[in-house]
Amino acid sequence: MLQMFIAQTKAESLRIIRSPFFLLFSIAMPLGFYFLFTSLNGADKSIQSTTWGVFSLMSMTAFSLIGTAVSQFGIRLSFEHQDGWVRLLRLTPLTPAVWLGSKLVAQMVIQLIVISVIFLSAGLVHDIQLSGGQWISCGLWLWMGSLPFLALGALLGTLKNANTAIAIGNILQMGLAIMGGLWMPLSTLPQWMQSIGEWLPSHRYANGAWNMVAGNTPASMDFMILIGCGLGCMVLSVYIFNRREAV
Amino acid sequence: MTKAIECINLVKQFGDFRAVDQINLQFEQGRISALLGPNGAGKTTTISMMLGMMRPTSGEVRVLGLPSGTKELRQRVGALMQDVRAADGLTVREVLQLFRSYYRNPMSLERLFDISGLHADAKRRASALSGGQRRRLAFAQSLAGNPELIVLDEPTVGMDVEARGRFWETIRALASDGRTVLLTTHYLEEADAVADHIAVIANGCVVAEGAPERLKAQAALRTVSFRSANAPKEHEWLQLPGVEKAECYGDRIRLHAHETDQLLFTLMQSNWGVTDIDVQSASLEDAFRSLTDTNRSTLTKNSLS
Secondary structure (H helix, E strand, C coil): CCCHHHHHHHHHHHHHCCCCCHHHHHHHHHHHHHHHHHHHHHCCCCCCCHHHHHHHHHHHHHHHHHHHHHHHHHHHHHHHHHHCHHHHHHHCCCCCHHHHHHHHHHHHHHHHHHHHHHHHHHHHHHHCCCCCCHHHHHHHHHHHHCCHHHHHHHHHHCCCHHHHHHHHHHHHHHHHHHCCCCCCHHHHHCHHHHHHHCCCCCHHHHHHHHHHHHCCCHHHHHHHHHHHHHHHHHHHHHHHHHHHHHH | CCCEEEEEEEEEEECCEEEEEEEEECCCCCEEEEEECCCCCHHHHHHHHCCCCCCCCCCEECCCCCCCHHHHHHEEEEECCCCCCCCCCCCCHHHHHHHHCCCCCCHHHHHHHHCCCCCCHHCHHHHHHCCHHHHHHHHHHHHCCCEEEEEEECCCCCCCCCHHHHHHHHHHHHHHHCCCEEECCCCCHHHHHHCCEEEEECCCCEEEHHHHHHHHHCCEEEEEEEEEECCCCCHHHHCCEEEEEEECCCCCEEEEEECCCHHHHHHHHCCEEEEEEEEEEEEEEHHHHHHCCCCCCEEHHHHHH
């Protein structure tokens, strides 16, 4: 059982790392936008009681992790259903729990790698004013905070048509990022976008990290919206999966 | 000895459509059996229920003495289904190793490579293989657990004659280890070439069953075709001596019979204006087609009774 779990986790991790979409959308694009924003605005220019170099680092890491969860987990799930891969696995002794569990573990390992790569790149290029404790706590917050987005990915993975999943996934990722204030700070957006944005899990996700770089703790609303969104997506996707099994 | 597979009054209903209708089947252990039938006969549906991927509407399937779909069976049964795409991002060797990790007692990697003939492609991405290679990889994946029972759904679709011959040899070698093999096919030739036992299904029912020799003898009908200027009602043809089946195409009539001497005598003596008589021994494929064909306007003794 353990051997099966390890082999499956290894295979799932390899599949993500070797995906060209992963390199492009989870690493290259967020890093590219990060350096674009910091050079446009000036990495040392202050914003929301910190600097653009730090503010945008948290937003773009959040943007990358949301994208990784939505596409590498969600869209992949939908494809594996459509291609009959899931049906094939159901004929083997691999249990659904081990399968999904190893996918989650693989995904979390990858998320940790993404955080390390983006933090390290930013730290090497810019002079980031963060204490060791802040680096670690922000990394941990972003890491654990990606779980609700994996649940969102699972919900997306219940879609039967993988092309629909891609379309919705892209809209979700971009919509959540822009409306959540990850690209431009929420305060610079029109009022109607702000009033929607502050309720989005993506905004709460980045907001927790912004609070920490400012020396505070994440707001209780950050926790509530992220946990609520995660649980909601999880319950809904489990319900849809089970209902489909019963047919 | 427990049967490898046992279907008891198996029924699968999809809305108004009955894909599998009261199938009773038994397949012995240690033999190669074939489920033969045209496309849409219910082969894949039957197999899916054997593998526990689909629940029967009613009836029961027992595999190796256990109810289908149990966890224990997944250790002991290997299955190759149609149309499964390879996982992207993994090499051939990685895919095989992954599948081997699922089983208590996997087949050696070496033998899986021998069977699939993919030694040279071990380091290639599975998704980069050609269609035929991918099919061979899928076959090797189904054997990763060193299964006692191997279920293959249309295994040779898309293979050329040479590949098909090699595949049959592999199947025989696997069976000679004491494994049970069940394959579906719509070619009699294929069933005849590898199977010890054939079950023919059409429209969700078993229409014939037995050793290939017995089936061939049973199906070896002759056909008498002729024109009739003054034909009687269609079902009257079936009253004639030895006639198993009658087909009418306008004034052209075709009768299938085991024995034609008496039939010809009767036809000549009748007042039906019989002309242009042609007697043929049906080819085996024709015989099976007539056995399983229900789309044309045909009458058989079974359908009347």
